[in-house]
Amino acid sequence: MITLKKRFEDLDSFVINKKVILRVDLNLPSFEGEIVDFTRLEKISPTIKYLLKRKAKIILISHMGRPNQENKESLSLKVLCSKISAYINSEIVFIEDNIMNIKRDKIEKAFNNCNVILLENLRFFKEEESNDDGFSKKLSSFADIYVNESFSTCHRKHASIIGISKFLPSFPGMLLEKEVSNLKKLITTANYSTSVAVFGGSKVSTKIKVIEYYLKKFGKVIIGGAMANTFLSSKKISVGASVYEKSMQKVAKSLLDYYSNKIALPEDVVTIDKSKKIQLRTISDVQKDEKILDIGPQTRMKYFGFVSECSCLLWNGPLGFYEQKPFDEGTNYVIKAVKNNNNKNFFSVAGGGDTISMLNHAKASDYFSFISTGGGAFLEFIQGSGLPGLDSLND
Ligand code: 3PG
16 A cells, blocks of 8 residues: 655645646546636645745646647647636736747746646657656656656656656656545545445446455445446346447356345346337336436435445446436435445545545535546546556655
8 A cells, every 4th residue: 555655745845936846637527628626726726826936937747638649739738728827816928839949948938937837748758658767758858846746647657657757856746645545545444344335437448346355345336337237137137228238247246146135236227218208117117229328216315325324335337328318316315325334534535536426416526535537547546556646756
């Protein structure tokens, strides 16, 4: 289990008038070309504001999307300048040049007109993902201090995550520290048998390891979303025309055999057919042309009971097709159980993938003790192993 050796506050005394290269995650969720969620930006803003208050100059670096090491205009960070500027209440200069060609002078000059610079999408450069030392060295030459405020990319062995720390004094950001300390509580909870994990979303294949980990550890694992279809179909229950993963049926079946008392699966579901007719079905009654898009009322009540009574909760992913009404009702219902949980010392964490969007949709963000900004990094970290980006801060 990782323990960060350095603290954000350690840089406090010598950050004044220094240049800080701040790795953040501006990979904000978008829909049809429009950014739809600014949570990650909102959560890093206090760190930027704090550094500005301490008279530091800041060079923001981030990736956006997976441009395949090409310069794709649609993934340029330029579009984010005005939004970041509004969040941090400070002017920003965007330098769109090829990072390898930027001279330190250019950075110095830009800082005559502002205190924050944003560089172009790091993943436009192949050197970022190949963790090229020259690239890390170049980035570090712009600054005096490196701060990693990007927990959500700490599972990537990229230059901006594990490379720069070889060349500069390096520190965790405030948000990164919070992520580590809260997610550690999940792994070290004292009451395993009364702890519950909720896993939703579409793919068992991307979450199988973490599901297994919590099946071993926690008292109950609730499965929802299209993932549940894979488990149900592995028991030869017909899921009609629903999405499921054939290749994961065998694994799902072996987990069901081994952990039959721990896994909770839908007992009734809401389906839609080709003519868009919505039906409530018991799980043994789903018709060939129907798709399961939500959990039914019996299942909602059952899941609500587990969540409202547990001592520690991990929630990852939606229980139905929450983006489209009325298929958000199952998720919205069960999530209310988090608010209703009256256990003394109840601790709840949500994170990974679509979880933040789902919580915003359900207006349930306030219900949880902590919400992680991590996707893949969150799922890896909560399995108890370290992350390369965190290890490199300790080296
Ligand atoms: C995320 O959205 O989880 C992070 O930005 C990491 O993105 P990646 O999976 O493309 O590395």
